[in-house]
Amino acid sequence: MLTVIGDLLADIVVLGASSLERGTDNPVTITHTRGGSAANVAAAAAPAASVRFIGRVGADAEGEALVHELERSGVEVRVQRAGRTGSIVILVDDAAERTMLTDRGAAAELRPVDPAWLEGTRWLHLPLYGFADAPSREVLRSAASWTRERNLSVSLDLSSVATMRALGREMLHGLFGHLSPTVVFANADEAALLDEFSPPAPPGTVFVIKRGNAPVQVRDPSGLTEVPVERVEDVVDTTGAGDAFAAGYIVAALRGEDPAACAGAGCASAREALLRPGAL
Secondary structure, eight states: OEEEESOOEEEEEEEOOSSOOTTSOOOOEEEEEEEOHHHHHHHHHTTTSOEEEEEEEOSSHHHHHHHHHHHHTTOEEEEEEOSOEEEEEEEEOTTSOEEEEEEEEGGGGOOOOOGGGGTTOSEEEEEGGGGSSHHHHHHHHHHHHHHHHTTOEEEEEOOOHHHHHHHHHHHHHHHHHHHOOSEEEEEHHHHHHHHHHOOOOOTTOEEEEEETTEEEEEEETTEEEEEOOOOOSSOOOOTTHHHHHHHHHHHHHHTTOOHHHHHHHHHHHHHHHTTSSSOO
């Protein structure tokens, strides 16, 4: 089973945000979708694997609706409920690039989880967003310890340059040392900052670098492999594409495929996310 711990949020996606004029109306297209990087990965992986999501939503109707929607996608959902459900406003410009205004809400207040919630896990996936706030950070660290003690796989998605900078070099070093990740996912900007921070990682860690239309780079003990990316025309929104990539990669890894083949599966999964507004 793939277990994903992190955010389940409401996404408010604003299409047509390239040239907003201050102080007046700006006609755009707005969609409301289920979001949160961890929930996106869980939903994208569910059609092909057994998946569990662990997180925290508000004790409100919005949180209840998000849980039901994630369950309908085939994910086993185990959540705490308290406070108010978080949300993200996503401004999408004409090049389909995103600017995100994030309020994690209850997700940032994740409390220790029952160890029984982790039983059956074969692979644990953790987006870096979950480490942004101290309460959820400690829960993720504890879950990673449980997983590594059992010699299971842990993947880390660096998620956001802003989150990396907020955590800082010293904390990222500590996280890498504690997590000993099997796989680290990053985009080109995140990878550049990671190289600058140079955190410790086990010799066997696989680094997977997504670079838009350029080939995905897979850095593993055997060296550097580049995996071609099929160009996607008429991209609507890049929201969730990285999460879909991670899901495709992990599902292939659970089948026993090598890192390059896993990256190819990730690319195929990501293509679908590029053709719709909002997350998965």
